[in-house]
Amino acid sequence: MEYRKLGKSELKVSAIGFGGIPIQKTNKEQVKELLIRCEEKGVNFIDTARGYTVSEEYIGYALEGRREKWIIATKSMARDKDSMIKDVEKSLENLRTDYIDLYQLHNVKTDEDYYKVLSEDGAYNALLEMKGKGKIGHIGITSHSLDILNIAVETGKFETIMYPYNLVENQGEKLFNRAKELNIGVIAMKPMAGGALTDGKLALKYILQNNNVTTAIPGMATLEEIEENTKVGENLDILTEDEKNKIVEISKELGTEFCRRCGYCGPCPEGIDIPGILILKAYKERYGLQEWAEQRYYSIKNRAKDCVECGSCEKKCPYDLPIRKMLKEVRKCFNE
Template identity: 50%
Template sequence: METRILGKTGLEVSLIGFGGIPIQRCNQWEVDEIVENLFLEGVNFIDTARAYTNSEEMIGEALKKWGRDHFFLATKTPQLSYDAVMADVQTSLNELQTETIDLYQFHNAKTMAAYETIMSPNSGYAALQKCQELGLIKHIGITSHSYEVLDRALDEEKFETIQFPYNIVENKGAALFAKAKLKNVGVIIMKPLAGGAFMNADYALRWVAENQDISVIIPGMDSVKQVLENTKVGNDFIPLSHDERKIFEADANALGKTFCRRCGYCSPCPQGIDIPMQFIVEGYYRRYDLEEWALDRYRSFSANASDCVQCGECEPRCPYNLPIRDMLKKTRELFDPLI
């Protein structure tokens, strides 16, 4: 597996890391198999978060079998205040069943106001500094979907890593990563597959990996099959050929800008709708000529877009500010006449 240095942390991390969001859908035995195959394929960087329900717990249990020492562990807190951050660190240590966490990050600092709260005296950042002093964590990072927040974080030079979305249709981070490289700040890439929206994951990961300013790519994976497919990029990295690039660009152009990244932050829906899955099946129907498969899947859902009551609880949670209610309406208009 190709490795790169995670900025000033000095950690030599695998080019392909593991994003722990989707294992919330898995059983423990499935996570055990995933972690085993991460080890076998040379992946040494695991990213999870307090917000990913039981992700930390299942990763911690799997590492009892396959070895804590083989991996750098990164997790995150959405909390801002000193006491809440301290409590989250202790919970993460317990769930991951470890004495120290390699990288602890502030999770999705959405606004400049949130950032300023984190950095104010005796607040969240001070808590992580204290955890460093106690040996509970080794390094401090920050994640955000806001370019402006991370740009300021780089200017203030308080963080050792940043984490930001980056793929062919969300590529404004390139300038941010170049700045981070100059400041020796590690760059962690989330959403490299745009939440599974791309037809060809191999092309998507290789496109991201071509950027030498990034340190590690963390696609979310919930199966051994995905681990084996995604790690090929790091184990035998080859830049995209001219023809491959043209194919991938056409896929990206068809996708556009307003699409679901499957982050799951919109959940839970009061009506029980799996919102990301609605948009996945719609995409397969419209773009990938899999009409029959998509319609069958839509019919199989216990709740679907037709059950949306337009309450709007999902929309404030979306980091991309997507018009989810309007998108669900379009999904309903596509499928309902076919049922």
């Protein structure tokens, strides 16, 4: 496994990290098994969040007795100082540790958010305080907004940034260059474009060819995914001509108007699971799973036809997707 230095820190993290989102669907014994296998394959970096329901707790259980083998990152959406202090304490409790290596401000989305977290009684000062007490080691920021991170990297306040990066979303490359110049660690989220990319090996290889990226954090909820993903970090040879052509093809096919399944658009007042519905169209049209997708679609209670076009989801989508229009296309696709 290749290891890369995380910004100015002394930490050397595996090029393939462990993304803590999908383990929410498993149980703590399974997570223990997954993390033991990850250790054997050289993975030493884990990223979770207060917002990922049971993820921190499962990880805490799974790492009991083996904490020192891991570099743990988590994050919180708290925006004010008091809430952030409570969240750090909660993360420490969930993760069963007295020290978190990297704590991040999670999904700082708007200018308002950004100035709030950096204000006198904002979340950033809570993290500084916790760092002073030795409860966290480093401070990072995550966002889907290039504008926010372009500002954040210049402040000298953050040791890492996390931003989406994959073969169909490479708009962050200039930002990553700048981060590298400033010796700021770069964590690539959404390596599989939220499930839109199915060739995991190619997707990860593409990301890690970029030396400005410190680590990519695919979610891994099965042993097979661990085998497949860690192989990439073990042998980072350059992209072949065939692979490059394939990347061009995939980019053309997906375009930019596709759901990354981040879930930020919810909750829909009509109870529609927006990413869940949108992906079924992709399964039906792109992956040839027509019958399977139709069965799944018609078994869902609240579907595209139930959208009342209130538009609240679109205001929250970090990719500015025209969700209402996309749901109309879903209706057409399923003859509804």
